Amino acid sequence: MTQNAPNRGPHTGRRGLLLGGGGLLLATLWPVKGLRADAGMLVEDSTAPFAPNAYIRITPDNRITLILPNIEMGQGIYTSSVMLIAEELGVDLNQIEMEAAPPGGGAEITGGSMSIMTEWKPLREAGAAARTVLVQAAAKRWNAKPESCTVESGTIRHLSGLRLTFGAVASDAAKLPLPKEPQLKSAAQYRLIGKPQHRLDSVVKVEGRAVFGIDVQIPGQKIGTVAASPVIGGTLKDFNRDAAMAVPGVVAVLVTDAKDAVCVVGDHYWAAHKGLMALHPEWNEGENAKVTTQTVYDQLHDGLKGPAIVPTSKGDAPAIIAKSHAHYSAVYQQPLLAHSTMEPINCTAHVRPDGCDVWTGTQVADRARDTAAEITGLPKEKIAVHSQYIGGGFGRRLEHEYITQCVQFAKQVPYPLKIVWSREEDITRDRYRPAYVDEVTAGLDEKGHVTAMTHRVVGPAVVARWDPPELTKEGYDEDLSVGTLITPYNYPAYRLEFARREAPGVITAWWRGVGGTRGLFVVEGFIDELAGRAGVDPVAYRREMVKDNPRALAVLDRVAKEAGWNTPLPQGRARGVALQFAFGSYMATVAEIEMPENNVVIIHRVTAAVDCGQVVNPDQVISQIEGGLIFGFSAALYSEITLKDGWVEQKNFNTWRVMRMNEAPRRIDVHLMESSEDPGGIGEVGTAAAAPALANAMAAAQGHRYRTLPLLSPRNLEKEAAK
Incomplete structure (x- = not known):
């Protein structure tokens, strides 16, 4: 092959x-x-x-x-x-x-x-x-x-x-x-x-012959590494060119036209890296130097009141809630997230008078070509994009600013130039999964069943920047419907609201199922809370809600059976369940955990039942679910990008915490349902299920709800300590 x-x-x-x-x-x-x-x-x-x-x-x-x-x-x-x-x-x-x-x-x-x-x-x-x-x-x-x-x-x-x-x-x-x-x-x-x-x-891949973007070797190429302003909107104030050029192997120091990034070029990466350290760039940080994490969350919580877009409404949900036997509300908060792919950002470009070649891992080759044409002034047919294997995308390589940056630098030199971002640059200059705040309110009858529901989402509209024509004329980003409006459940009355708040000081982007990942944490956590208020088993409560949805009911029943939902657990363990319809696929998930301490979560077993329509390659579907769950658990437990004085505080994997091998689930069982339906998506399904299933299990273990991500954040641990 x-x-x-x-x-x-x-x-x-x-x-x-x-x-x-x-x-x-x-x-x-x-x-x-x-x-x-x-x-x-x-x-x-x-x-x-x-x-x-x-x-x-x-x-x-x-x-x-x-x-x-x-x-x-x-x-x-x-x-x-x-x-x-x-x-x-x-x-x-x-x-x-x-x-x-x-x-x-x-x-x-x-x-x-x-x-x-x-x-x-x-x-x-x-x-x-x-x-x-x-x-x-x-x-x-x-x-x-x-x-x-x-x-x-x-x-x-x-x-x-x-x-x-x-x-x-x-x-x-x-x-x-x-x-x-x-x-x-x-x-x-x-x-x-x-x-x-x-x-x-x-x-x-096993033999090391697969060529990823970072592996590209073009005859005569040089390698550069980059520093961009650590604060969005900042510009270069000063740097020590002589010190950088004095490093053995350094051949050039390049600056973008906007003076928002600098590249040190060397015969090899280590020379470029050492040269960049010697360059010691200083920055005019601008207005965003005032932004902190609290700034972002204050703005989001402010959006819980006041005007909002109403992208969909079924019946008069607020009026029905007001007349219901009882009503219940909860507010959920989710953080900024980095992609932190194993292969850091890189790109190689060779700009010539007669054409431009770009070698990179990209999820959108058209945009790679278009940005190279714009920067070089060459017609599109003179741009050749050579797509390479990608060592992790998760939405990060739907962006193309790193290709723009590489071509800007490459047009200043006569040789092919490969740029490789350091891990620190990769994390601190990422385009982040947005932070969100949601408020959900349900009207309840005497048995605790939902009579109506309102759901307000506060946060950015990623599509407004990434693909403006896809923003609705009212200003709604329809990706936010995944996991909220697009759901296995059918409420008697429902109202979805969106208060757009673009996060200051960062650029937000897609992150392995933005809508589904964020929406399911809220909805499935809230459904679990309603089951608890009604004194009904969480699986039984959901069964009643999806009794007219045979595919949803089938995966829920299958996962309950395979996970032994109704069987006794060893002392100290608890289970949590989540049900979803996202990316065209149905899935139900049960997480079985233990919390020997309030800041330690042992995931003993995860069981999933998946109906993704006709399965093409069963092994790959199972692998995708397994990998997606682990990716999602890692983010749910530990991950949060924070800002101080406009700077991202997480720099590398010592401060950007990811799940270690010994923390991964000890057992994952994925059961595929037979189906004659056309295939649904699968790459983001497991990730979307992770946080709600885990949060519901932790709530069962600890006796209180987890409405804030990451689940082991200082905010949640402080609540535990105050109990």
């Missing part, structure tokens, strides 16, 4: 089936706004630009290549996508090579747990359409009926025993029209989909 193949230049032609070089090139459009998946026939000598989002290339030597817009960052998409095409095309997994698609397709975004959801039908149709014309070409050569031919392992076989490889008939197949509606296999015919498959990128 080929990985990290260089991006080629722009393709000619339009979407469709292309004939060129004696091979077959099959393109399918991604389901993006304003476009539809279709196919036509043309010759690869057209001068019109061709920028498909996903396509198959088959050459006469029987090489089969899948060019995929979604980037591999540990989620296993390269394996699952290959499975989809291989299933319908009729080839073995090891017969397909992978290339990252060049930018230009308009939908090349890896995020939001969307890859399999968007690829499920187009990639299977691409494989089926290619198989159809390949079989037709072989049958025509044999003067036989296509129905008398079968396909296996990249070979077309006739009943008589005749055989031809795909490559042998690729040129003939390219002359045939694609079927408008290719016949897809039924689930009963699958030989790959739904069966556990080993990751196709495991070998190159």
